[in-house]
Every structure is written in structure tokens, then in C-alpha cells.
Amino acid sequence: MTPGPKSRALAATLRRFESPNVTFLAEDGSFPIFWEEAHGCTVIDADGQEYLDLTAAFGVASIGHTNPVVSAAIAAQARKLIHGMGDVHPSRVKVELAQKLAEMTPGDLGGALFGTSGGDAVEAALKTARVFTERPGVVAFTGGYHGLNLGALAVTHRSDFREPFAGQIAPFAIHKPYGEFLTSLPEGVGAVLVEAIQGRGGIVVPPAGWLESLKALCEKSGALLILDEIFTGWGRTGDWFACQHEGVVPDILCVGKALGGGLPISACLARPEVMAAWGVSMGEALHTSTFLGNPLCCAAALAALSELERLDAPALAKQRGAFFIQQLERLQAQLPTKILAVRGRGLMLGIQLAGACAGELMVKLLHRGVIVLPAGDGDILEFTPPLVISEEEIAHAVTQLELVLS
Numbered sequence: 001m002t003p004g005p006k007s008r009a010l011a012a013t014l015r016r017f018e019s020p021n022v023t024f025l026a027e028d029g030s031f032p033i034f035w036e037e038a039h040g041c042t043v044i045d046a047d048g049q050e051y052l053d054l055t056a057a058f059g060v061a062s063i064g065h066t067n068p069v070v071s072a073a074i075a076a077q078a079r080k081l082i083h084g085m086g087d088v089h090p091s092r093v094k095v096e097l098a099q100k101l102a103e104m105t106p107g108d109l110g111g112a113l114f115g116t117s118g119g120d121a122v123e124a125a126l127k128t129a130r131v132f133t134e135r136p137g138v139v140a141f142t143g144g145y146h147g148l149n150l151g152a153l154a155v156t157h158r159s160d161f162r163e164p165f166a167g168q169i170a171p172f173a174i175h176k177p178y179g180e181f182l183t184s185l186p187e188g189v190g191a192v193l194v195e196a197i198q199g200r201g202g203i204v205v206p207p208a209g210w211l212e213s214l215k216a217l218c219e220k221s222g223a224l225l226i227l228d229e230i231f232t233g234w235g236r237t238g239d240w241f242a243c244q245h246e247g248v249v250p251d252i253l254c255v256g257k258a259l260g261g262g263l264p265i266s267a268c269l270a271r272p273e274v275m276a277a278w279g280v281s282m283g284e285a286l287h288t289s290t291f292l293g294n295p296l297c298c299a300a301a302l303a304a305l306s307e308l309e310r311l312d313a314p315a316l317a318k319q320r321g322a323f324f325i326q327q328l329e330r331l332q333a334q335l336p337t338k339i340l341a342v343r344g345r346g347l348m349l350g351i352q353l354a355g356a357c358a359g360e361l362m363v364k365l366l367h368r369g370v371i372v373l374p375a376g377d378g379d380i381l382e383f384t385p386p387l388v389i390s391e392e393e394i395a396h397a398v399t400q401l402e403l404v405l406s
């Protein structure tokens with residue numbers, strides 16, 4: 001039985017002790033399972049049942065769950081220094097990670113501003129652009145998802161996330177249609193914030209040349225291009241960063257998710273002259289937090305980045321992604337009324353379904369041992385597995401998909 005008795009009992013306890021809007025707990029107990037362990041692409045629940053993870057747990061576990069190199073780095077760091085004084089007396093590993101980020105990201109991006117979540121990185125980017133351009137306006141895009149902190153929510157587009165907080169969201173963002181070529185930027189706009197491929201918005205790949213056109217528009221009007229590569233970064237789309245497919249280097253780059261190998265760490269990076277606009281700290285950082293550059297997270301990130309390099313993450317995503325797309329396209333040819341489109345790049349893939357049935361399919365697939373997530377308006381089933389997924393695992397997942405769709 002999925003979920004098994006232990007998962008069902010945990011759901012009953014959680015219902016009593018967690019804020020009720022957080023975890024979806026189906027009335028009939030059919031969802032969710034409670035994770036106990038995860039290794040590679042395999043998740044084991046509290047009842048000892050195994051599942052194939054096609055989500056990398058929100059795109060985080062690119063190098064596989066509980067990657068042994070990351071686990072060892074965390075254990076070693078945990079014996080020495082778990083927490084430090086991020087912006088006062090920093091740890092050695094924070095320095096090493098800041099340098100490594102500058103080396104691995106495109107162009108001369110660097111000057112890391114560390115955060116804990118993706119939303120943190122986005123807010124650091126918004127502030128950086130404001131400080132540099134002195135213009136508070138931001139162009140963001142329909143369907144865009146940048147996090148739910150109040151600052152990030154101002155640029156996130158979905159109304160269901162925004163409406164309950166009307167009056168608390170600062171009105172500095174103007175949302176333009178994603179993928180539509182713009183001829184000018186509205187007055188007072190200092191930044192354009194964009195996902196290179198929309199993730200939660202439904203695996204939406206913009207037209208070729210679009211990012212380049214945004215970069216040109218920014219250059220023309222003295223605004224900054226902020227790329228949110230929190231989901232697309234670190235090899236997932238078949239290049240280290242999705243902007244590299246288009247030959248575009250942003251002024252500011254946001255990274256997170258896979259960066260920490262499973263621990264929460266994010267960063268905002270920028271061109272040197274842009275980051276220099278913050279000025280030098282005279283003893284009180286203008287933007288920091290208690291856990292900035294947390295040593296445990298930095299050690300995990302250094303190990304995760306070395307694993308991403310060793311595995312050649314972009315090549316893996318490209319190769320496994322090509323196989324996955326081929327399998328999905330075969331299924332689409334078989335079931336053209338059920339699967340309307342197959343889209344994405346590398347291992348950031350989705351299928352468009354006939355109707356908003358992705359949630360229903362998510363539950364059915366879970367009961368067949370496959371973990372997926374819905375995206376878009378519930379009409380997209382999203383596949384962002386660990387990049388180490390094997391062809392056998394992909395083929396198995398597509399067979400299960402075929403069974404639930406037929």
C-alpha cells in the first residue's frame with residue numbers, strides 16, 4: 001500500500017503540529033509519502049518502500065541524493081566548524097566558495113552575496129540593481145517564479161501566491177509577457193529579471209535570440225539584466241548555465257538549489273563594477289543575515305561543485321536529456337490526444353497534458369513508485385531528475401507514465 005501505515009501515521013501527526021497550509025495531506029491518506037532516506041535517484045519512505053525521483057527534490061539533487069562526497073564534506077566540516085560569523089569573522093570555506101563561484105560562472109561575474117534560499121538571492125539581486133542604477137523599477141515576466149519572500153513575491157507572477165498578501169507587496173515590478181520581444185523599457189526601470197527557462201511556470205523555453213534582445217535593451221537604457229538561474233544553473237539544461245546556450249552573460253546572476261548539494265545556500269553574483277556600487281563595509285553590512293556564508297553550507301557547496309565538475313554535469317544532462325526526450329516523444333506519438341507537447345532542454349523537461357490533470361497524474365505515478373511534480377497551470381508534468389539518472393531508470397519511468405496515461 002502506498003502510502004504505507006507509517007507515512008499515514010506521520011501525516012496524522014503533521015496535521016496536528018504544522019501550520020495547515022504547508023503540506024498537502026490528502027483526506028483519504030493517498031498523499032504524501034514521508035521520506036526516510038534518499039540515495040542517487042532512489043527515495044525510501046518511512047515504510048521502507050522505494051521510489052524513483054524525477055524531481056531531484058525541486059531541482060536540488062543534481063548530483064544525486066545524499067551524494068557520498070557531499071556527505072563526507074559535511075561530516076568533516078561538522079567536526080570542525082558548523083556556524084561562524086559570516087560578515088564579521090568569516091570562515092575559510094566562505095572565501096574558497098566565493099572564489100570558486102567566480103571561477104565557474106560566465107564572464108567576470110563574482111563578488112558573491114550569499115543567501116540561504118533562492119528568494120534570498122533574488123532579493124540581493126534586486127537590491128544590487130537598485131544600488132547601482134538608482135532606479136527602483138523592475139521588469140519581470142508573466143509566469144515567472146522567483147520565490148515567496150515579500151521582495152521576491154513582488155517579482156513572482158502567479159496571482160494565487162500574491163493575492164492573499166495584497167497591500168504588503170511593493171509595486172515596483174512590471175510584468176511583461178514571457179518570450180515576447182520588447183522594444184523599450186518603461187521609465188524608472190533599473191533591471192530586467194528573467195528565468196532563462198521558466199521552471200515552475202511550466203518548463204517554458206523562450207524563443208531563440210530573446211535573452212540576447214533583453215541584454216541589448218538593458219544596455220541601451222542603462223538597466224541591468226538579472227538572470228535567475230536558480231533552477232536552470234549548474235548543468236541542468238546541458239550547459240553550465242542556460243544563458244550560455246544563447247551566448248548571453250547577464251549583469252547579475254542568481255544561483256541556488258543544486259549549489260549546496262542539498263544544504264540551503266544561494267548566491268547573487270554580479271559584474272565587478274555593479275557589485276562595487278554597494279561600497280565598502282565600514283563595520284555594518286547593508287545586506288546580511290545570521291547564517292550568511294554558513295560554513296557547513298559552504299563546505300557542502302564546494303563538494304557539490306567539485307562533484308558537478310567531476311561528473312561533467314552539462315554533458316550528463318545533455319546525453320540523458322536526449323534519451324528522455326526521445327522516449328517522451330515516442331509516447332506522445334502513441335498518445336497524441338493525451339500529450340500535446342514535449343518540451344525543455346537537457347534534464348529540465350515537461351510534457352503538456354490535455355487539461356489540468358498533472359496533479360492527478362502525480363498521485364497515480366506515486367502509487368507506481370515514481371515521484372513527479374506538476375507545473376504551469378497544472379497542465380504540465382515536470383521532469384527534473386538528478387542528472388545521474390540512468391537510461392534504465394528513464395525508460396522505467398516512461399513505462400509507468402504510459403500505464404497511467406493509457
Ligand SMILES: Cc1ncc(COP(=O)(O)O)c(C=O)c1O
Nearest residue numbers: 117118119145146147199230231
Ligand atoms: C527560478 C527560481 N527562482 C527562485 C526560486 C525560489 O527559490 P527558493 O524556494 O529556494 O526560495 C525558485 C524555486 O523554485 C525558482 O525555481
